[in-house]
Amino acid sequence: MSLRRLSFAIQHTRKLHRSLYFSAAEMARAMTVTFLGTCSGGGPNESRNCSSLVLDCKLANGALWMVDCAEGTTRQFAFQPPDTPSWLKPNSVTKMFITHMHADHCMGIIPMLRNILYPPSIDPNAFVPINPHPKIEIFGPAGIRTFVRSIMTMTLTHTADKYVVHELLRPDDVPTPCDPPEVMHTNEVAGKDIWCSEDGFWREFTIGRSVFGDVLVDAGPILHRDPCLGFIFREHEEPKRKIVILGDTYDPSPIIPLCMSPSLLIHEATDAHIPREIAPQHRRTPEKVLHTALARGHSIPQMAGEFAKTIGAEKLVLNHIGSRHVCSFPAPRHDRDSRLLVIREIERQATEAWGSGRHAMAAWDFMRVVVPAPESESMRQNDQNRSSSYEHVYADVGADGLPYVNKKRKW
């Protein structure tokens, strides 16, 4: 049925957007995360694309950052709901952070580059300003440089602008050489080999100048069936917000030292046990679900909640929602969609394990999470248009199961 359903999902998302009661002044200072793809590698399906999200840290010139870039990410930009405030443009993306090399996290990179980088002129006499600086920087694990370079070469891609790939390397990794320059793609600039420190972390390996100060980026290893990273985006000055975005993992504990007390934690929850009274088609025991998730290197909602508890997260969003065969959790299409109950159950399991009194959210495509800056008293008095409190309406459901978005919840 697909596209009509997708349209429902969009309508739904639109309502959600409208329900974020932040004033313009608050939004001007808020960091936001917009999910462009929220399903696991079994996807995509009609309601969820595979992993990618856009981070808006209110950087100079409106620059945006991305984490992961599954196939179809470029088109997700075009699919944004019509009345999205601050419509995201692929062209604004200046840095891309890749958590790991699995296809559902990186196959969209080359198509994105083809859209972001200006194409070569057809006129050999045309004056094309050669900008020696890369228009986009890509950060990722060992192998990401070869991945981008070899696909750019194999697909005979040429652009007028340049790109660069920096590798986050562990002691045993083999860096991808940029010397002699002939080994590089013609549109590539030599990237940095960023070795981890002795304790295995990459601290402050890149920086963004925001309207309010510096945003620093750290990375650390998390456990998955192949090497995988988590990224931490944090403000250097007050209000020192901190956003932790983890790749696929069955145990992110190695990264704990970097990510205590984040404003927001985004953690995968690929599989979940759904009781039969909620979804009769789900017939696996809780033990079977956990075993399968761990064997494939993934988490269940409880694990996400427990990790949020361990690091003292202020908000928790579940991502990388299962989409293959027995663990398929499409986004709900409207307020009365029974799939909503499945998603609620996933959120309930994480919320219970988190035990913070706050509510965990399962992501869906085009959902935007706002991380506001606490307001000063003077700002609050000056802003006539702000709503009554810090509270905002968030995707949540009352005990009656309805409605999904018309309740206020304090994070």
Next chain:
Amino acid sequence: MSLRRLSFAIQHTRKLHRSLYFSAAEMARAMTVTFLGTCSGGGPNESRNCSSLVLDCKLANGALWMVDCAEGTTRQFAFQPPDTPSWLKPNSVTKMFITHMHADHCMGIIPMLRNILYPPSIDPNAFVPINPHPKIEIFGPAGIRTFVRSIMTMTLTHTADKYVVHELLRPDDVPTPCDPPEVMHTNEVAGKDIWCSEDGFWREFTIGRSVFGDVLVDAGPILHRDPCLGFIFREHEEPKRKIVILGDTYDPSPIIPLCMSPSLLIHEATDAHIPREIAPQHRRTPEKVLHTALARGHSIPQMAGEFAKTIGAEKLVLNHIGSRHVCSFPAPRHDRDSRLLVIREIERQATEAWGSGRHAMAAWDFMRVVVPAPESESMRQNDQNRSSSYEHVYADVGADGLPYVNKKRKW
């Protein structure tokens, strides 16, 4: 605005599907082409994905073939209009034909393989039947085998099923070795190096067993800025239908000997001059449009029409519709969409150059073109449910510009 519009386009397409007045008996014998992506490499945009199409030759076991596989193709299967007759399943695809190595024609291959091939079992003791035969065969130009192999390797992809890549090689090409077997991906079966004959063609390089006889596949070179192929799918026995599907080209004349008198020609029309009275935003002269198209290795509608005339095509469908900047031709969203007039103009230009008295069609996503077999008199008498004639309603517009789909046209 995007998704609501996409929904309109779908409704529109659905009407079109309903308007194909073929009986069940006719459809059982018909060859069909379903477009999954119809825009040029500047895309995707919200109404068109990049190149891919599915060919249903009524093969044994319902096997489907594909030509090209842009990123996002897997999700296009999920986006099929809800009441599509003969819903296409990725799992039914057994052969994939790639016209050339540009990213907008091949970046979806690995995600498709990840969906088509069964994932490995998590249980080391589970009995997984090892099928030594590849579940899918990929045919393409030199380099396609390395492309698939290296991305499968770089993305650490493992499957239970196997795949194979056959390269269509010209005398100067360097084949990608499959020997020693260690050079292959663990899920790869050694493919064939298929060298062209002395006249530069690949004749009958693969075959499909249809319900009614053999379907043979030929390929030949066409001129583009990089090496590019056209494919010919033809029945060996009566009614000897023949479908010619060309990749990107500014001059397909080298392939003429293979493709005379086809039942259907699919030809690119990347750019077009649109008079300002139809689209005020199009301000380029006809000469500028032609110059740009040729410089990038592409065609305008007149060239497609002229080629259809040269080879005596019975039907002509325009594909690879421009989508970047000055040459953006999104699919119309509804019967009164002004974009419809732009698409009509593109069709008019091709139709005029074709000069066959028949009407050229511009493709859009999910459009299905039916190539019926002529009916025998006995079949016609036996089938009570058939409609009144061979005519079918096709996407066409009257002199009044409306409605788009409610007229009958004899191809």
